[in-house]
Amino acid sequence: MATKNIMIVGVGGQGTLLASKLLGYVLLGQGYDVKVSEVHGMSQRGGSVVTYVRFGERVYSPVIDKGEADFIISFEQLEAARWLEYLKPGGRIVVNTQKMEPMPVIIGETEYPDGLVEKMQAAGAQVDAEDFLAVAEAAGSPKAVNIALMGRLSAYFPEIAEEEWQRAIEACVPPKFLELNKRAFEMGRQRS
């Protein structure tokens, strides 16, 4: 099997690290070689963050480069557009339509671009856009947006049984938040 590439992008503090932990856990359980790569430190202070997840028979590079991603999971609209170049032509991008204004927009230096979802579609990406913040809130907490997004990603991997994901959630999430996250996963998995 050729190596598959999934990128998780978002804003520092949105919980991308837990999402990648979950994904890594599931993929390892499938017997794949897996690499998960992210940068800690400065960018986690509200900056743009990215995690690379690669799996296959044998994975070498820990990072995904431009034009290589089969999937991008974006926790925020602007970040989806920022990392779009990393998508393969015909690749799929799952977008949380939530908007978080970066500091240059907040202080009026520049504007948050309009119509990003449509533009990404027009550029040839397969876009699956939804307000996952609303999904997470409906599940019980806006903080579960990461797991709701993982729920949607899981829908694109029919070969991986849903129980595998549930088991991974149990392994990666503190017991206190287990029910909430299982609910968010389930609601994210169902396309509205």
Added chain:
Amino acid sequence: MRELMLGNKALARGLYEAGCAVISSYPGTPSTEITEEAAKYDEIYCEWAPNEKVALEVAHGASLGGVRSACAMKHVGLNVAADPLFTISYQGLNAGLVVCVADDPGMHSSQNEQDSRHYALAAKIPMLEPSDSEEARTFAKRAFEISEQFNTPVLIRMCTRVSHSQSVVEPQERKVPQQVPYVKDPSKVMMTVNARNAHVRVEQRTLDLAAYAEHCDLNRVEMGDTSLGIITSSTSYQYAREVFGDGASILKLGMVYPLPEKLILDFAAKVDRVIVLEELDPFLENYCRQLGLRVSGKDIFPICGEFSQNLVRSCMGLKTPETVRIDDSIPGRPPVMCAGCPHRGIFYILKKNKCMVYGDIGCYTLGAVAPLNAMDLNVCMGASCSGLHGFNLAMGREGEKHSVGVIGDSTFIHSGMTGITDISYNMTNSTVIILDNSITGMTGHQQNPTTGKNLRGEPAGKVDLESLCRALGFDRVRVVDPYDLDQVDRVLKEELETEAPSVIISRRPCVMIKGTVHNPPLEPKEDKCVGCKACMQIGCPAVSVRDGKVRIDRTLCIGCKVCTQMCKFGALE
């Protein structure tokens, strides 16, 4: 059992399996998790030292006491630890000593892009370089063996992509060697004759290690197509395999100092053309050239920045993949100080007073970015204090009245204390602000000597900053609450005017520390807001103005009320 492990965690696992008993470190991205993960094993004593020099001396002391020991630091930390490093290389050990250093090509979280391999050469210390997590684990154990076999500290060089990538490892059991008895040996005192003899021993040791490098399994040849031979190490090896697969032959070096002359020459003889693929400086390449080999390296690959598979492809004239793109210019998203960060008010007041601000290393370096733009300079840990003193020597009284140094609590203990001692001893009327947020913030919330807790969060000794500064010769030590802008402004003005050296301690815990009390988010009063955007000058991510009215992001706001003090119309009470 197969496990997905962060490179730093795998390195910690390797230290654990090797029976390492003492680890002393100073946090620094991307090295921090090595020590944090090691601390999860009860069998290893782990501590945060005040700085890297102290950490290395502690680890060496433990080695002399007879147990395997280690320390971990980022690349610039090794500069701080360089003094003991060079002489420990001479003096030798009792039990194994491993020094882990993490470089940051691409400077994701660093102020320079130095290549630590030069330290191996300069200090004549062997250096191992893992290319993934499993190698990090196994190399840690090999490092202890080499350390004890050759009586030398061993450097393990990580880089961001090895430290912060997870890959599959297969952990093994811990084996603890017997403690080596301490025996007094007069030749261990490093002065004249002893040091001269030690140097001779070190030169012979380097020859012995080079011979070892020829045959050890840390270095390996992977023959493929012989039209191209690639000499490489670390994460560059992964990019080489990613791009070329079996379409090239590879000499993968796990030990990058000393280098195996014969192995390299034999490899080069088997292939038509040799390239050296390495991030940062031409370290391996220069050695190859020294051997008289005609190789390509920095003539085609950059010295600056990180590599990736596309970079290797384009430098080699290969096609890079097609991409998907849109034409919009995408606004940047630089990191910002958190909502409620106690540093924000300080930087606002410094900007208002048009101060020259000599900054330092930590979260507060973000005081340099828009809209605060309140930091003029920074260099390295502690330079805010000593650099300010020098600046004021040149600028005189006018400089003293308009300049400050700002430094965090942990950085102050690391190397600000010596700088302020120069201020009090050699008498400039400089003003240093210690931003005491009760934690080492930027590296992910580590305890330090001012917090009263040790690495594991247990009660520990506590340095009292006020008493310390007084003891170092400062009669004027003021404490302010950074949420109280008027107080900060008043005290700052007084201390800048005063003809005496002074320290202002700005005290508020980091809002991200568990247990810091947050107030309810503010409820802006729309009818009172005139849309003047005065509240926007502090650059809080929770505050924005939309359709002429102030908005508060309730998920971010912690009710610090710094913005409240910016509003003349009472819209943010």
